[in-house]
Amino acid sequence: MFDLALTSVTKSQFLQFLRCTNAFHLVREGIVPKPPSASFGGHLEWNQFLQLCRERFPSSATIEKTMEKEESFQKTLEWISEKKSIFHAHLRSDRYVSTVEYLEYDAERDGWILWDFRPIGSLKQDILRSFYFHKKVAEGMSLNILAFKLIRIQTKYIHPGGEIDLENYLLIEDITSRMFAEMGTRETEWEQFEEEINKTIGQSVRFSFLEAKPSCRSLKTCLSPNHCAKGKENAKEIFDFRDSSELAKGWFALGYNSYESVPNSELSPIQRIQKEVHVTGKTHFDKVAFENYLTNVTKTVAFLDFESINPYLPLYPQTRPFQHVPYLYSLHIWDSETDTLTHKTYLHEDLGTDPRISVLSQLQKDLPAGITIFSFNDFFEKLIIQETAEVFPEFLEFWERVKSMFIDLAMPFKKLWIYHPGQNGKASLKEILPCFSTESHGGLSIREGQDANYQYLRLIKKQVTAEEKKRVLDDLIAYCKLDSYGLFLIYRMILERLSVI
Incomplete structure (x- = not known):
C-alpha cells in the first residue's frame, strides 16, 4: 500500500505507466528499483551536445543543477513572472513536476514554447508523450503553451573535420502540428494515468501480468515476475x-x-x-544444412571481430553521427590441415587520430588473401570495411577482394540448424559460446560491445588515469580476442559434429 497523494509524479513515471501499469506501481512503491535508462557512454557526449543546442539561444537564464530542488522551483517561477526564457526550467503543478530542457517566451504571442534537446536521429513516441506531460504541468501553472519544438541530430550530416557545423548537424523540428493532430490520443493516455493514480491512492495494488493494460509482452522483460505472475514465475x-x-x-x-x-x-x-x-x-544438429553451408569454405579460414565506437558527435572527418568507426580488431587464422591457430590483433592507441587507416592497413597485412572469413553477424564487419574504403579509396581493392569471402557464423544459430538447451531461445555469441565450450565472457572485465565502445570513448575523452588507461587497453584486447577465438571454437565444434576433422 502506498499513498500516491503524498509524493510528486514525474515524467519518467508517466512514461513508465504508458509502457506497463505494473511497472509503474512496482517502481513507485519502491518494490523494485527504477530500471536504468542511460545507455553506455551517453553522458560522455551529453554536455557537449547540450552546449551546442544552447548556443542557438544566447542570453537565456539557466536553472543550475547545483540548486536545491525547492530553490529551482522558486527561481523558475520568478523568471516566468519576468517573462524570461529558461534553460532547465523546473515546473510544478498540483502533484506533478517536470524539468523542461528549454522554456522559451514568445513576446509577440505572449506565450511559451516548449523545447526538448535529444541526441537522436528520429522522432519517438516517448518524445511526444514527454511534451504532453510538460504541457499539462505548465498549463496547471496557467502558462499559455503555444508550440512544441525539438532539436535533434541530422543523421545524414557528414563531418568535414574541425568544429561541428551546427547548421547542418542540428535539426530543428517544429512538431506543433503533430502534437495537435495526436492530441486526442495524448488526452486519452493522460485520463487513464490520472484515473489509475486516483483509484490507487491508499489502496493495495493487484499486479497481474495478463490484466494490466498496457503491459509487458513477455515475462522475460517483466520487472518482477514474483509479483506480476505470482506462482507462475518459472x-x-x-x-x-x-x-x-x-x-x-x-x-x-x-x-x-x-x-x-x-x-x-x-x-x-x-x-x-x-x-x-x-x-x-x-542438442539439435542439422547435418545436411551444415554440409551445404560449408561447401565452399577454404582449408585455411579466418575469424574476424571488430570493436568500434559510434559517437553521436562525430570525431573524425568524413564520418556521420552514430557511424561505427573501428579502433580494434582480433583475427584468428586456422590452418585445418596442420591444425595451426595464429592470432593477430591491432588496437589503435594514438587516441588523438582517426583510427580507420591504421586499422585497415594492418588488417590488409594480417589477413591472407583468398581465405574464408567467418564473423558473427558479418554485416557489421563488412560495413566497417566498406565505409572505410568509400572514404579512403586505397582500400577499395581490398574491399572488393574480401567482401565475397565472408560467411556469417550467426546464421546457423538463427535458423536453428543447431540448438543447445542452454541457449534458452537466444542466438548471441555470449549465450552460445558457454553451451559449446569451456570459454565464457563472464570472467572478463568487459563483457559486451556497448561497454567496449564506452571504455574507448573514455580513453579518447581523457577520463582515465595513466594506470587505468593501460588496464582498459588490455581489457579491450582481451574482450575482442575472446570474440574471435570463440568463433574458432564454434566452427571447430561444427566440424567435429560433421566428423570432418
Missing part, C-alpha cells in the same frame, strides 16, 4: 520460443508454463525443434 521459459511474440502470452493465459506443456499443434517447425531439445536435453 513459466517465463515459454517466452523463449522463437518468434512467439503475442502467442506466448496466449499460451500463458491457457495455463502452459513450460516447453513441454505447449502442444505441438500450437508450434511452428522451429519451435518444435526447441521443444524437443529442451525436453530431451539433446
